Amino acid sequence: MAAFSYAALDSSGKEKKGVIQADSSRQVRQILRDQGLAPLQVDNASAQSNKSLAKKSSAFLANKGPRLNVAELAMITRQLATLVQSSMPLEESLSAIGRQSENTRVKSIVMAVHSKVMEGHPLAVSMADFPAAFPSLYRATVSAGEHAGHLDLVLNRLADYTENSYQTRQKTKLALLYPVILFVMSIAIVSGLMAFVVPDVVEVFIGQGQELPALTQALIGISDFIVDYGIAVLVLLLMAVTGFQYALQSDRLKLRWHEQLLRLPLIGKFARGSNTARYASTLSILTSSGVPLVDAMKIAAEVIENRFLQQAVSVATQNVREGGSLHTALEQNGYFPPMMIHMIASGEASGQLDSMLERVADNQQRELDNLVATLIGFFEPGMLLFMGVAVMVIVLAILQPIFNLNQLI
Structure with missing residues (x-):
């Protein structure tokens, strides 16, 4: 029997949808009539799912078929x-x-x-x-x-x-929620002050012909630029981001970009940590389930999001296929943590690679969680400091002409 999705009307005229197993669409329609429903549409579940996705999918999507989150x-x-x-x-x-x-x-x-x-x-x-x-x-x-x-x-x-995996994603989203809101509010408050408050305040001093301090003049220049070109700059930034995302559809450019990400001081550490943790977890669950090591390495490489690191892991997989050890192949890669390499080498030497890979996965996940917590911990006070300094500079730029005016009086 196959699975068929249907749409039908009940006795009150309300539309009902569902899935029924039957040998044919004709049998599905008969079942619906026996239930007092008027069939409107009956489709094979698999065919309908693929048809629905074809309407929504873009040309660059590699996987076909309906998705599960x-x-x-x-x-x-x-x-x-x-x-x-x-x-x-x-x-x-x-x-x-x-x-x-x-x-x-x-x-x-x-x-x-x-x-x-x-x-x-x-x-x-x-x-x-x-x-x-x-x-x-x-x-x-x-x-x-x-x-x-x-x-x-x-x-x-x-x-x-x-x-x-689901819990990790949820925790990361919740942890980033407050910093992101704080960042957006900081930018909005500073931009609002520069675009609406500062011009009205400094206009008083300009009208009196008073010579303004350098800080106030710089603030006026920034304020005028935001008022005159703020929207244009925002549009250009959106166009630049869109163009960059479009350019990354090229495999060659994406490979070079991912390589540069790995070399950045802070972002590179996070990229290496997240990808190696995901790779270790995947390799652990595959090998402990009985998948051969070479096949497990090949499959686990697909979960690595960084294309350059994925390519390096593919080279390591080839080395293992040719008879090399896992820890040697990953060590030649140059992007896996030394502790991880040492633990894998110990597992290979003792014949307990499966259990050691599981410990490696847990260790890598803990290090990644600590790194995320540290980054978020720095981000929150950083945003508060940015907003405080920005507001302080604006206040000083406004108060300096007032102080000078009082001295003249």
């Missing part, structure tokens, strides 16, 4: 792991998850995967129809669990991994 993927994985671990058959677990889902898109994806499983395909192969919903890391891990006969354990590890 991190929260949805984490929820589905945890539910599937719980049901499979409770000895419920896989097809029944997928059917139960699909039926209870209130999100039509999620239901369509799960029921389409269920239909493929019912046809005799493995779970990983069934998920391959939705590469944007189930990444290659996810499918490779599920495939390894199926072949090893430990799908329940692998699904639990995937559930932990996806939930941790």
Whole structure:
């Protein structure tokens, strides 16, 4: 049976949408009529999802098919792991998850995967129809669990991994919320003072013909520039950002830009930390699930966002394929922390690479969390200092002519 999405009218004329499993669209329409519904549209769930995405996707998107966000993927994985671990058959677990889902898109994806499983395909192969919903890391891990006969354990590890990824993203967004608001407010307050308050105040002194101090003259010049060209500068900045993003669609330019990012003092450290932490976590979950090391390195390289670092990791993968050790290949890369290299070397020497990679992943994630907390900790007082200094300069520039006027009187 296949999964079909439908739209129908009930007896009161309200439109209803959902997903039904049946052998054909004709059978779906008959089921709807038996339920007292008037069918309007019936489509294959997979075909409809791909058709919907084709209308929304851009030409440069590599993955095809409907997407699942991190929260949805984490929820589905945890539910599937719980049901499979409770000895419920896989097809029944997928059917139960699909039926209870209130999100039509999620239901369509799960029921389409269920239909493929019912046809005799493995779970990983069934998920391959939705590469944007189930990444290659996810499918490779599920495939390894199926072949090893430990799908329940692998699904639990995937559930932990996806939930941790979701929690990390949420914590980062919440941590950045206050600094970003503070930054925007600082810029808005200073710009408002320069554009509306300063011109009215200094106009009094200009009208009296008083010679203004250098600080006040500089402030007037900046204020006039913001009033006259502020909107033009803002438009140019937006155009520059848009043009830069368009230019980065070129693989060659993106590679050079990512290389330069890694060399910047603070941004480079953050880029290396985030990418190496993600790589270590992915490599850990793949190797512990039974995926061969070379295949695991190849898949894990896909989660690295920095294109230059991804290319360097691909070279390391080739070195391991030719017989080199993992720690030597990553050490030649030059971008992985020495502690991480040392721990991997220890794991290879003791024959406990899987458990050591898990410790490496935890260690890298802690270091990344500490780095993010440190950066945010510096950013907040930095914004307060910027706003305070800016306001102080404006006040001094306004008060200096008043002091001079009092001295003359």
